[in-house]
Amino acid sequence: MDETQTFRDGDFCPEIRSVNQERSEPSCVSIKSEWSMGCPPKFSDKGCFPDRRIHQEKSDRETGQNNWKRSQRISIRDQDNASQVDSVVKRKLNLKFQCLYEGTPKQGTQTLLNEIYTELYITEGQSDSCNEHEVRQIETQSRRAATEDTAIKCNDIFRSLPGQDKPIRIVLTKGVAGIGKTVSVQKFILDWAEGKDNQDIHLIFPLPFREINLIQDQKLSLLDLLHMFFTEIKELDISSSEYKVLFIFDGLDECRLSLDFQSDVRLCDVTESASVDVLLMNLIVGNLLPSAFIWITSRPAAADLVPSECVHRVTEVRGFSEPQKEEYFRKRISDQSLANRITSHLKSSRSLYIMCHIPVFCWISATVLEMLLSPAERGEIPKTLTQMYTHFLILQTNIKHEKDYAKTVKDGDMILKLGKLAFQQLVKGNLIFYEEDLRECGIDVTEASVYSGLCTQIFREEFGLYQGKVFCFVHLSIQEHLAALYGHLSFINDNINVFDLINKERLMSKCFNLIKCNSSQQILISNLHQKAVDKTLHSKNGHLDLFLRFLLGFSLDCNQTLLQGLLTQTGNSSHNKEKTVQYIKKKIKKNPSPEKFLNLFHCLNELGDCSLMEQIQHYVTAGTVNKVKLSSSQWSALIFVLLTSEQDMNVFKLKDFVGSQIKADEVLLKLLPVVKEYxxxxxxxxxxxxxxxxxxxxxxxxxxxxxxxxxxxxxxxxxxxxxxxxxxxxxxxxxxxxxxxxxxxxxxxxxxxxxxxxxxxxxxxxxxxxxxxxxxxxxxxxxxxxxxxxxxxxxxxxxxxxxxxxxxxxxxxxxxxxxxxxxxxxxxxxxxxxxxxxxxxxxxxxxxxxxxxxxxxxxxxxxxxxxxxxxxxxxxxxxxxxxxxxxxxxxxxxxxxxxxxxxxxxxxxxxxxxx
Missing domain, CATH: 3.80.10.10 (Ribonuclease Inhibitor)
Known part of the structure; x- marks a missing residue:
């Protein structure tokens, strides 16, 4: 396989496929490894390992003195060799990170990062984890003023802001899936390798967690670990004080190591062997190479896996601003008239345009709309997420045919297997998978390339390290879409409720007793939807929110029509959507937490029912909200309308909502989710x-x-x-x-x-x-x-x-x-x-x-x-x-x-x- 074909889309520009480095990040919250699913570790109030700091400082002084003496003995020849090694590493990283791929190798073309990269909005933040679906975070924060916080350029990540004099050694950068963390890292490395910035750094070691996972059971030294990735440095003494090195650990949320920061195991020697998790923990804490700089990226839900006491700066990548969205489409699409039409269409759908804060979604939208808005195409232009992602799935399937893969794998079988994988891993909270995960779903690992053609190289092999392979979807929104399609088809074709698959013993007693008749089919698919709604509402972290939107969207005739010819459906998929709509409205009326009912309104949009929102929008526009007695459902709708309005959330005026029908305190209690966003x-x-x-x-x-x-x-x-x-x-x-x-x-x-x-x-x-x-x-x-x-x-x-x-x-x-x-x-x-x-x-x-x-x-x-x-x-x-x-x-x-x-x-x- 050509080297460039082993790489996959990154999270800065979804269409962008990074050479060797890009990774996908899911958008659900439950992404921690299984060991971290329980209670979070507790840390001392006195800081990070306070009982070891005195000994560490003494050791550091002694190490520093020894390093200084050793450095005096370095000959001119050794220094020349070090310079040559630095140059070799720079050339290697330059080659690896200079290009991005748009689509699959035959679908798109290799693009230089510097030609398409747009400076993202990065600010200082906090390392707290966030307990809600990341799409929800984007939707509620999309209108926050860009001037609220001080922006930090990617290359300035280790430089103090004016008025800050504390040294910055460890930086944690967080951001939702597909927002641009990995490509920000790539841009930093590329500028360094090209000699443009941060030239005070001698060596950069990018070590993505998904690759480190492949050797998590190994016992080795820090030098052994580095030599696996960078054989060029074997002759260098990186512990020497003359070297300023930077370690970049991309994707903390993908880490499957047990990073126990309460461990008493202390390593100070780079040649001393230990388990990989112990090595990384000691490196982050500063026992190993205390002068080394460390950059960690993570999705918000896993940001607190590293104790805050060990982090000197927290930054947050917030994706595309409003002007950058339009800039992206102008760069991505050469026909500026078409680019403007695409932008106008996306703006006409608030739910779609908000998603464009995520660069991955911009790529998906551009890929789909560029085709559908071309003169040769006819058909309905997608206005919902389900329609957009279904068009994207069809497009990728067509690309597979163009690549002339073996005909032994049928589209329907391939989609169902990938859907099963997507659903099982979504329920477990996993965003990366290994060979055993694929085998469980009947996917032959040797045919992975066939499956990769379906969804823009879903699979890729990591660096060839130990011949191990890591698999992932381009973005978890694609995983959620496929998981929902699997759930829908499992019911339509086999009368199986996928939520029963979670408990196999219940499956055996239920799935074979379902009656396949049209009338009961209508009832049962409504039951499937109701169970999915209940499961989503009971989810503590909202990881099924987007899955539910897609699942409900698939039940509409327009989306069924899109899937015709792609999949064989043996059952009758038609049903009375009104039963599902009424069930959702019933749940909204019970007024669950805002994080829950706001997603239910998005579900109503996917089902094409906007009656509640339209009624409230009329009151808001007419300025009569404070003159009408609203029901609990209408109050929920008011919150949804206000939070998804195109107006900037600058000033909230309580007087607009207080009237004879309701008092100020009650309004505040009801509109609290809105007030705190202003x-x-x-x-x-x-x-x-x-x-x-x-x-x-x-x-x-x-x-x-x-x-x-x-x-x-x-x-x-x-x-x-x-x-x-x-x-x-x-x-x-x-x-x-x-x-x-x-x-x-x-x-x-x-x-x-x-x-x-x-x-x-x-x-x-x-x-x-x-x-x-x-x-x-x-x-x-x-x-x-x-x-x-x-x-x-x-x-x-x-x-x-x-x-x-x-x-x-x-x-x-x-x-x-x-x-x-x-x-x-x-x-x-x-x-x-x-x-x-x-x-x-x-x-x-x-x-x-x-x-x-x-x-x-x-x-x-x-x-x-x-x-x-x-x-x-x-x-x-x-x-x-x-x-x-x-x-x-x-x-x-x-x-x-x-x-x-x-x-x-x-x-x-x-x-x-x-x-």
Missing amino acids: RSAQLNNCGVTDEGCAALTSALRSNPSHLRELNVSGNILGSSGVKLFSSGLENHHCKLEKLWLRYCEITDEGCAALASALISNPSHLRELDLSWNKLGDSGVNLLSDGLKDPQCKLEKLCLSSCDVTDEGCAALASVMTSNPSHLRELDLSWNKLRDSGVKLLSGGLENPHCKLEILWFSGCGVTYHGCAALDSALKSNPSHLRELDLTKNKLTDSGVKLLSAIRNNADYKLETLRL
Whole structure:
């Protein structure tokens, strides 16, 4: 077989087939190996192996000294040899990663990565696993503003951002299946091999987990492991301090090794043999080659397999942005008119266009629509996922015929066997398979090439290592589609409910007793659908969500027509879809968790029933939602409509939904899945109480938390409500930056809770408005204690009309002079400060640590004496004040002259003066 034919599509551009490196990633969540299906390991609060750090540091120093001495003995000839080896490795990696394949070798052409690569949106994130289907993650996060987080370029993955001075040795990059993790790795390696970037790295060792799985039972040293993949380095001492090496472990979610980070087995010698899992664990922890850099990629569900204490940076690949989707189709399709038609069609179906955030789906769509929208083709253009993937399956089958494979394997038999494999491995949560998995489904491994022709080289052999083979689908959405087709055909042809296959003893008593008649067939296929719905709703991780959409979609006549000629169906597939529709609506009415019923609405779309959504969309468009009493099903539909709207989720306004029919707290509880997806929630003057605050606290704690601004002003919250907010602010998932609590009847008791939240680690709050509350000096003192803490990063504080006197001013002056002081804006308008309070604050302005830029004293009883104190402060070095508001005070002409002279003097920094 030609070398390039052994490779498969990668997860950056599904059409793209990477030379030797690309891998597919499924989109279900349950992808951990069997050993990790139980309880997750527990880690010490003191960090990663704290009891070994002292010994490790000593060992590292000794090793470093020995390496330095050894390096002094390296001859010129040895250095030349090392340089030659580096060049050989670069050439090898360049050859391996420079090209991508579009389709199968005869279907498409070899494409240079640099010609088609589009810089993906990569941000810093957290290593938490996510317990929902990855397609669901894409659907709910697709409209998040791209400016929320700091973008990181692929080649800068090991470089600190501005303001970050900590060294980065281990990076964990996560992202859903097909989003671009592997091709990002490929691009990094290619740029290094071509001498374009990261030239301070001497050697890069890409070691995908799916290949390491093939030798998981071996006992060898780290050098032995590397020599298997890179024979060129046998003469090099990679433990030498002169080498800066990078290990790339791609696909942590595919790992079948038991990475036990609680193990006491410690390796420090690269020549010492151990099991592969022990080798990798010691390498990641830093016992082996402590100076080596490590890059790990993973899908979200497996991201926490490596303890967070061992990871220095977590990044997230978020796929294509809206402009990049269109850019992809322009690059992929040479006929720009056709490319525009494809983009327009995808935009007309929200469910399809959202999926285009995943590059793999862009490839599938481009492959299908390029054919169907050509002048020579006629037929219905796919508008649902089932239609799109079924067209793709037919297209791949046609390609198989063009390759003139042996006629001994019929299309129907091949699809059923692959479908069985897909279903069995989907239930187990596996995304890669081995020879024994294929044999269980009646697939002859020697005929794998025949099957590969069906679905764009589904199978490939890994590097030829130990003659072992690893098999996979291009993407798990394809696996889910085939699994659903298998489930549908098993019932139609043999009256077998595939869910009974999971429990074989139940199968024997049921599958042979089914009656094959049309009337019972209609009832039974509805039963199959109902059982599939129930199984999906009871799934903890949502791994059957997409499978269910496909299964229901296959029951429609339009999809049955597509399959005619491809498959032989002995049963009658027609049925009354209304029974399935009503069953789904019944489940929606019971209002399960949002993650569950949102998928049910997608199922209704696949069945062609949009009645609920259309009715709610009418209310939303007309602005009458708050005037109608909605049923539980309609509330669920409202959530679905809002979450799948084309509008950016920037500002949620509670007033739009609160009316005589329903109160604010109830709306918040019902629309919580929506609220937490918005960047800003405006809940002011809506009658929110403690019950609503509890719901909002849940939103602040959600993972991920998208809320950045929250306005709850004008609600009678009291200190109890503020305490609830504060508990949310302290959560590490909370990223809230601005909080408005004006006119909320907060007292000093609430201030104590807020002070605790301000010093939580991390605290992202930058702006806090507590104006028109009864805080008093005692409340301000409590807040000041929090503001002085180094963990507090608050920059703007509004305390207008809060009963503050000179006692509170003294506390705030100490905040202004604390080190560090982050406060930049302070509003004390309409308080009883008088000249004594202003003098205290003026003393703070003169302090070198004070960085205050904006100060409001409107209506504070200030006279000429207060102006004199401010005059002295503003002339101090340094004084950073840019804006000063003294309106509604008794300054007199002399006081005005003093301050006006400063504003008009270029030697001082005051720019805006309101008198």
